[in-house]
Amino acid sequence: xxxxxxxxxxxxxxxxxxxxxxxxxxxxxxxxxxxxxxxxxxxxxxxxxxxxxxxxxxxxxxxxxxxxxxxxxxxxxxxxxxxxxxxxxxxxxxxxxxxxxxxxxxxxxxxxxxxxxxxxxxxxxxxxxxxxxxxxxxxxxxxxxxxxxxxxxxxxxxxxxxxxxxxxxxxxxxxxxxxxxxxxxxxxxxxxxxxxxxxxxxxxxxxxxxxxxxxxxxxxxxxxxxxxxxxxxxxxxxxxxxxxxxxxxxxxxxxxxxxxxxxxxxxxxxxxxxxxxxxxxxxxxxxxxxxxxxxxxxxxxxxxxxxxxxxxxxxxxxxxxxxxxxxxxxxxxxxxxxxxxxxxxxxxxxxxxxxxxxxxxxxxxxxxxxxxxxxxxxxxxxxxxxxxxxxxxxxxxxxxxxxxxxxxxxxxxxxxxxxxxxxxxxxxxxxxxxxxxxxxxxxxxxxxxxxxxxxxxxxxxxxxxxxxxxxxxxxxxxxxxx
Amino acid sequence: xxxxxxxxxxxxxxxxxxxxxxxxxxxxxxxxxxxxxxxxxxxxxxxxxxxxxxxxxxxxxxxxxxxxxxxxxxxxxxxxxxxxxxxxxxxxxxxxxxxxxxxxxxxxxxxxxxxxxxxxxxxxxxxxxxxxxxxxxxxxxxxxxxxxxxxxxxxxxxxxxxxxxxxxxxxxxxxxxxxxxxxxxxxxxxxxxxxxxxxxxxxxxxxxxxxxxxxxxxxxxxxxxxxxxxxxxxxxxxxxxxxxxxxxxxxxxxxxxxxxxxxxxxxxxxxxxxxxxxxxxxxxxxxxxxxxxxxxxxxxxxxxxxxxxxxxxxxxxxxxxxxxxxxxxxxxxxxxxxxxxxxxxxxxxxxxxxxxxxxxxxxxxxxxxxxxxxxxxxxxxxxxxxxxxxxxxxxxxxxxxxxxxxxxxxxxxxxxxxxxxxxxxxxxxxxxxxxxxxxxxxxxxxxxxxxxxxxxxxxxxxxxxxxxxxxxxxxxxxxxxx
Numbered sequence: 031x032x033x034x035x036x037x038x039x040x041x042x043x044x045x046x047x048x049x050x051x052x053x054x055x056x057x058x059x060x061x062x063x064x065x066x067x068x069x070x071x072x073x074x075x076x077x078x079x080x081x082x083x084x085x086x087x088x089x090x091x092x093x094x095x096x097x098x099x100x101x102x103x104x105x106x107x108x109x110x111x112x113x114x115x116x117x118x119x120x121x122x123x124x125x126x127x128x129x130x131x132x133x134x135x136x137x138x139x140x141x142x143x144x145x146x147x148x149x150x151x152x153x154x155x156x157x158x159x160x161x162x163x164x165x166x167x168x169x170x171x172x173x174x175x176x177x178x179x180x181x182x183x184x185x186x187x188x189x190x191x192x193x194x195x196x197x198x199x200x201x202x203x204x205x206x207x208x209x210x211x212x213x214x215x216x217x218x219x220x221x222x223x224x225x226x227x228x229x230x231x232x233x234x235x236x237x238x239x240x241x242x243x244x245x246x247x248x249x250x251x252x253x254x255x256x257x258x259x260x261x262x263x264x265x266x267x268x269x270x271x272x273x274x275x276x277x278x279x280x281x282x283x284x285x286x287x288x289x290x291x292x293x294x295x296x297x298x299x300x301x302x303x304x305x306x307x308x309x310x311x312x313x314x315x316x317x318x319x320x321x322x323x324x325x326x327x328x329x330x331x332x333x334x335x336x337x338x339x340x341x342x343x344x345x346x347x348x349x350x351x352x353x354x355x356x357x358x359x360x361x362x363x364x365x366x367x368x369x370x371x372x373x374x375x376x377x378x379x380x381x382x383x384x385x386x387x388x389x390x391x392x393x394x395x396x397x398x399x400x401x402x403x404x405x406x407x408x409x410x411x412x413x414x415x416x417x418x419x420x421x422x423x424x425x426x427x428x429x430x431x432x433x434x435x436x437x438x439x440x441x442x443x444x445x446x447x448x449x450x451x452x453x454x455x456x457x458x459x460x461x462x463x464x465x466x467x468x469x470x471x472x473x474x475x476x477x478x479x480x481x482x483x484x485x486x487x488x489x490x491x492x493x494x495x496x497x498x499x500x501x502x503x504x505x506x507x508x509x510x511x512x
Numbered sequence: 513x514x515x516x517x518x519x520x521x522x523x524x525x526x527x528x529x530x531x532x533x534x535x536x537x538x539x540x541x542x543x544x545x546x547x548x549x550x551x552x553x554x555x556x557x558x559x560x561x562x563x564x565x566x567x568x569x570x571x572x573x574x575x576x577x578x579x580x581x582x583x584x585x586x587x588x589x590x591x592x593x594x595x596x597x598x599x600x601x602x603x604x605x606x607x608x609x610x611x612x613x614x615x616x617x618x619x620x621x622x623x624x625x626x627x628x629x630x631x632x633x634x635x636x637x638x639x640x641x642x643x644x645x646x647x648x649x650x651x652x653x654x655x656x657x658x659x660x661x662x663x664x665x666x667x668x669x670x671x672x673x674x675x676x677x678x679x680x681x682x683x684x685x686x687x688x689x690x691x692x693x694x695x696x697x698x699x700x701x702x703x704x705x706x707x708x709x710x711x712x713x714x715x716x717x718x719x720x721x722x723x724x725x726x727x728x729x730x731x732x733x734x735x736x737x738x739x740x741x742x743x744x745x746x747x748x749x750x751x752x753x754x755x756x757x758x759x760x761x762x763x764x765x766x767x768x769x770x771x772x773x774x775x776x777x778x779x780x781x782x783x784x785x786x787x788x789x790x791x792x793x794x795x796x797x798x799x800x801x802x803x804x805x806x807x808x809x810x811x812x813x814x815x816x817x818x819x820x821x822x823x824x825x826x827x828x829x830x831x832x833x834x835x836x837x838x839x840x841x842x843x844x845x846x847x848x849x850x851x852x853x854x855x856x857x858x859x860x861x862x863x864x865x866x867x868x869x870x871x872x873x874x875x876x877x878x879x880x881x882x883x884x885x886x887x888x889x890x891x892x893x894x895x896x897x898x899x900x901x902x903x904x905x906x907x908x909x910x911x912x913x914x915x916x917x918x919x920x921x922x923x924x925x926x927x928x929x930x931x932x933x934x935x936x937x938x939x940x941x942x943x944x945x946x947x948x949x950x951x952x953x954x955x956x957x958x959x960x961x962x963x964x965x966x967x968x969x970x971x972x973x974x975x976x977x978x979x980x981x982x983x984x985x986x987x988x989x990x991x992x993x994x
Contacts, residue, residue: 140826141861198827200899204958251830277830280837289863290826315976316831344622344772345680345731348759349798355762379623381771417682476686494797 039162040236043130044173044218046105047076050097052119053110054080054088062110072179097126104128108180113137117151124159133165139224140167153226163227169199172219190215191244192323193237197222201249208320213485217243231257238266245270247323251277251287267309271326275313276301309509311502321499324488329470331507334411336362338404339385342417347385350493357501362409371403394456405467412470414496457483472496521644522718525612526655526700528587529558532579534601535592536562536570544592554661579608586610590662595619599633606641615647621706622649635708645709651681654701672697673726674805675719679704683731690802695967699725713739720748727752729805733759733769749791753808753988757795758783791991793984803981806970811952813989816893818844820886821867824899829867832975839983844891853885876938887949894952894982939965954978
């Protein structure tokens with residue numbers, strides 16, 4: 031199948047007008063029920079045809095004995111029947127003219143030699159009929175545009191513009207879950223399973239060409255020999271960032287990967303070299319994948335690696351300076367003009383250098399002003415801002431006061447409402463600077479008064495994490511400038 | 513002051529029968545109010561004497577014009593008056609015979625040359641009168657036995673057996689806050705401030721000798737020349753672990769530290785060498801400090817670095833294997849006996865190696881049995897267990913089912929209660945293995961169904977974090993065996 035043709039077929043996969051759930055069941059603990067229920071429940075608007083020879087109807091929809099009995103065309107077959115039945119099912123899909131299939135059923139190459147033979151049969155049938163196939167042993171797909179949540183795991187993706195390719199369903203759905211909590215929205219998702227049909231690079235190529243996708247994240251264990259990763263990734267990273275968590279970096283990890291997906295995980299050096307050549311951003315942890323994607327979605331790319339640090343506590347400034355240096359960033363020396371401007375706002379004994387320690391100043395207006403001044407310094411490529419949780423702190427102080435029963439309740443409510451309003455203005459102010467400042471602002475701190483604020487600010491718990499995210503953004507920006 | 517005498521005086525600091533809050537005020541935004549309110553509110557049982565020449569009473573307690581006007585003996589003076597007044601206040605404390613003081617007031621050496629001169633005067637007065645002094649520029653102290661929460665920050669420490677020394681009040685109180693969330697209890701806490709009187713090593717010595725303290729955590733920026741760290745730390749680590757986060761590891765961080773506490777942060781190599789020689793565990797992040805302390809409080813020390821991994825998803829096994837190797841651990845090869853025992857519990861296509869992938873098995877009983885088998889393998893020094901959140905997953909699946917409105921409400925409630933009960937038994941089972949297995953079990957995963965369970969299991973979000981914590985426990989255990 032050539033590239034254009036494959037992309038067209040993949041459109042049927044992610045934008046199906048109709049789908050058949052082959053292996054649908056009324057048994058609530060089986061995937062044939064859970065996946066079907068999720069598809070219905072999460073709002074898929076196309077036609078849904080449950081297929082089960084023993085049932086008349088399932089979850090209120092008429093059931094069909096086989097895909098061949100469905101009177102209308104079927105764009106997508108989702109297969110959950112037991113493994114031995116899958117070749118026959120795939121054959122029927124071929125005869126029906128179904129262009130795309132997701133095989134959720136497990137018990138194929140991941141279980142040994144017999145399973146591998148069965149998988150090969152299924153793959154050959156799909157190929158012979160020109161069916162693009164996800165899996166087998168996939169945990170499903172997601173498509174925001176189609177409102178299609180064809181997933182085993184009970185996770186509700188947040189719609190957005192990131193695509194995800196996962197060579198582990200558990201890790202991939204974890205990305206979706208974490209993204210949900212952190213305000214990262216997804217356009218398309220695929221758990222690629224054993225990759226008996228479509229493989230990692232096919233998805234990369236397809237997501238790369240999709241104008242609605244602004245970045246791609248992936249969990250990768252291994253690539254087949256002779257794949258087109260180098261060529262495809264090189265092209266895609268020019269358009270949008272690719273963030274990869276590589277499983278099997280160590281020998282022990284590679285051995286575990288061989289047993290998991292049968293992937294030839296290759297040596298660390300091989301993949302790291304491949305990523306470096308293609309501008310792919312390699313994340314170190316699964317958490318970092320999501321945080322990086324979030325930062326790349328919302329922030330400007332830094333023009334260099336010189337960081338300005340804003341802190342509310344000397345110790346945190348020290349920790350953050352260490353974290354920046356250890357991540358490969360540098361601390362900028364502030365311009366005399368910047369110091370002079372900050373002098374006008376801060377107590378005479380402020381650090382007068384970078385990190386900028388606000389000392390005991392609690393006003394969120396001063397915080398914003400200092401942030402603006404720091405951003406304006408020509409030597410600052412990015413700001414790492416700590417302790418932007420004034421209102422949360424105010425809330426806590428008030429709570430502590432409240433316990434003493436000296437402050438009247440109405441007064442307390444008034445103070446709380448005021449602090450809440452100031453907090454909202456503060457968050458809006460920072461988000462405004464992120465959107466218009468042309469330089470990234472990474473935040474780290476304990477918490478704000480609301481999860482919504484945390485999400486809008488992409489507040490990270492640890493300065494070390496923020497420094498690593500920033501450093502990888504710098505690396506990518508440098509790659510693009512080369 | 514000799515060591516024995518200093519320790520006696522420190523007892524007055526952390527176990528005062530009475531205290532004077534010098535600088536007490538009715539003004540709710542000032543530290544003289546906030547700190548006093550916290551001391552009263554959090555249950556300190558000794559006598560409290562507010563000192564303020566302009567007030568008759570504060571927060572319902574009679575106020576005194578000066579410490580000299582208090583008719584009874586005063587064990588501890590907590591000072592929040594403006595900096596220029598502190599020398600006089602300290603002089604009066606000396607005349608009153610107060611043995612210990614906490615100077616919360618800032619505006620001393622951290623602000624420049626003038627402040628440094630003022631600090632020296634205060635220190636000299638304290639020394640002349642034999643007063644042990646915390647600070648100046650301290651954020652306060654905490655003592656569980658005295659129920660004394662003499663802290664600026666609105667954080668409520670959890671009582672327990674860890675001591676904390678912080679050369680940054682913000683970082684130190686963050687340890688308390690994080691400890692509260694993670695089930696880590698504290699015996700004594702000190703924010704050492706500018707260390708004009710007592711210094712880091714004095715506290716280390718004192719906490720080292722305290723039989724109620726089982727481990728010590730610290731944020732350290734620098735030590736004075738000629739300090740006794742080497743001798744004291746060497747002695748203390750034989751009795752209890754010391755976990756240190758060193759601020760100022762990089763040149764930029766050291767410069768920031770110099771501006772923060774004036775500490776001579778020294779070169780990275782110097783401190784790392786010092787820690788290695790003395791068996792001090794160096795944490796890499798502030799989060800790791802608390803997680804390490806928690807693990808050291810509750811877990812056995814590992815006898816070696818060979819890890820067994822238990823996972824519920826192949827991808828997570830790969831990620832964890834990588835994380836272990838990168839943290840300096842090794843993956844054990846399972847004994848044939850162990851594989852044979854696991855064979856009896858798991859589907860025929862399980863990985864039959866380490867990581868032990870439970871494949872699709874969801875039963876918590878099987879999970880516990882596999883964990884027990886893995887722990888019993890003579891080649892396993894520690895287990896890293898993932899995906900122990902069955903009941904949370906069951907809850908989620910039920911929620912998803914519930915939305916479809918096919919499952920009757922009573923049936924749903926019954927299923928939930930059952931899942932809850934199974935969850936409780938599961939957590940009890942794991943905690944039992946932790947307590948009696950003689951080997952550490954580190955857990956990582958998304959979440960359990962309750963924060964209480966997370967806390968009891970010390971569930972870490974990321975396998976990478978669990979691997980690093982375990983590796984540092986191994987290093988400490990190896991040091992002790994040397």
